[in-house]
Amino acid sequence: MKETILQSLAKIEEDFDVKILYAVESGSRAWEFPSKDSDYDVRFIYVHKKEDYLTIDQMGIGKKRDVIELPINDLLDITGWELTKALKLFRKSNPPLMEWLRSGIVYYEAFSTVDKMKELSKEVFAPNSCLHHYLNMASNNFRVCLQGDEFRIKKYFNVLRPVLSAKWIEKYNEFPPLEFPKLVEVLLPEGELKNEIHTLLKRKISGDELDFEPKIDVINEFLNEEISRLREYASTLQVDLPDLTPKLDQLFRDTLKEVWE
The missing domain is CATH 1.20.120 (Four Helix Bundle (Hemerythrin (Met), subunit A))
Incomplete structure (x- = not known):
């Protein structure tokens, strides 16, 4: 099955002209209670080319979607988030994304971006x-x-x-x-x-x-x-988190350089 998933991810890179940074299992298989007929819930983070970001419309506005979703079938559910979307959610300690970073089933990982996010995860944890x-x-x-x-x-x-x-x-x-x-x-x-x-x-x-x-x-x-x-x-918790925006901005810029240059 992993080969099928990797082939699907490679086709996404080709069809959407992006690079995938990280892809994991996010459902019952990652939670260690799959059934015999459980499907595969694949989640990934991807990045566009540098020039795609240097426009007056940011990702997520209009036709510039910040999500890639393949049609769901009985076996595969594949969804990805664009990197700036992922980093903005990461800044908020978004639990689904935090779960992706901790999945024990990693289908694909390239470049250093996700390792750096993992290093920062304790700082963003809310x-x-x-x-x-x-x-x-x-x-x-x-x-x-x-x-x-x-x-x-x-x-x-x-x-x-x-x-x-x-x-x-x-x-x-x-x-x-x-x-x-x-x-x-x-x-x-x-x-x-x-x-x-x-x-x-x-x-x-x-x-x-x-x-x-x-x-x-x-x-x-x-x-x-x-x-x-x-x-x-x-209701009793009051937590003040540091603003990691400058670090995440730099991580985004470093990723563009590492992936495309």
């Missing part, structure tokens, strides 16, 4: 905004997916992962790892809750994720209590 992101994700999925008497196994992980990610931020004041089993192992004590989650994880990976099941009270109670508690904690 625990309050990341907490709000994960808690909003957890709350919305909890309300929509887990309020009935039955559920699909897959839906529990759409709430458990962001809740545990938020707990990691609270405990360690750092961006959480992507790997769901690590979150469970480090953050949860031995007992009924952990056992039930391990059982769900095994069933999801084996292909039971779309089966309807009675809700699991110990997990529902944990999620409900943790979302409320973590929201209260997040």
Whole structure:
């Protein structure tokens, strides 16, 4: 499959006249709970030629799109962000982008840009905004997916992962790892809750994720209590971050020089 992904990325470079800097897996495979029929969620960062930036219209305005999206099929979901878009989101500690930088499945990496972003990631990390992101994700999925008497196994992980990610931020004041089993192992004590989650994880990976099941009270109670508690904690955080714009401007200029000269 990696060869298919690399061929798709090479065609993107040719079709759009760009250079790809970095491409990773961003979905359930990176979270270490894929099902047998899980697709591949490929995310990448790319850069245009220097002259494409030296215009009166910046990227993202009008026809100058700052996103490349291939048509989604049953196997592949491929989306990329243009570098200045990525750096502006990076400056805000954007959680999806921060996850890309921590993916354990890297399909492609060229040039030094992403390594430099990783070096700066601790400086841009904003625990309050990341907490709000994960808690909003957890709350919305909890309300929509887990309020009935039955559920699909897959839906529990759409709430458990962001809740545990938020707990990691609270405990360690750092961006959480992507790997769901690590979150469970480090953050949860031995007992009924952990056992039930391990059982769900095994069933999801084996292909039971779309089966309807009675809700699991110990997990529902944990999620409900943790979302409320973590929201209260997040409301107390006040974090002042340094303005990294000059560093990111220089990183952008250095990238153009490294890639195209």
